[in-house]
Amino acid sequence: MSELRITLQQLRGMIGLHVVHQGIPCQIIEVLDDGPAIVLQSCNPNKPVQSNQHGEGNRRVQETFTVPVLTRDKYEFHPQYLALELP
Numbered sequence: 001m002s003e004l005r006i007t008l009q010q011l012r013g014m015i016g017l018h019v020v021h022q023g024i025p026c027q028i029i030e031v032l033d034d035g036p037a038i039v040l041q042s043c044n045p046n047k048p049v050q051s052n053q054h055g056e057g058n059r060r061v062q063e064t065f066t067v068p069v070l071t072r073d074k075y076e077f078h079p080q081y082l083a084l085e086l087p
Contacts, residue, residue: 004070004077011036011069018043020085021065032066038081040065 011031018027019040026040042063049057068078 004074006036006069008033008036011038014038017087019087021067021080022083024063024065026065029064035068036070037066037068040067 008031014028015031016028018025020026021040025043027043028038029041030039031037032039042065044063047060047062049060051057067080067084069081070076071078
């Protein structure tokens with residue numbers, strides 16, 4: 001069985017796409033070389049409160065999610081990546 005080949009260039013071409021992750025509308029905002037993985041930012045208008053290092057909530061921010069593209073052995077696409085509702 002050979003490794004799947006998906007280039008970082010191909011993944012970077014997805015930046016800006018709108019997807020649905022676990023029922024949450026998101027936008028792809030970044031590609032992480034390690035993994036590789038994609039970073040999604042929620043497009044939900046209801047922003048959760050972000051806590052500081054002391055556990056005190058002081059600002060509202062969009063949620064982000066990191067989704068691995070390949071499984072650890074690099075032979076298959078990761079189930080989380082396959083579950084994304086791509087356009």
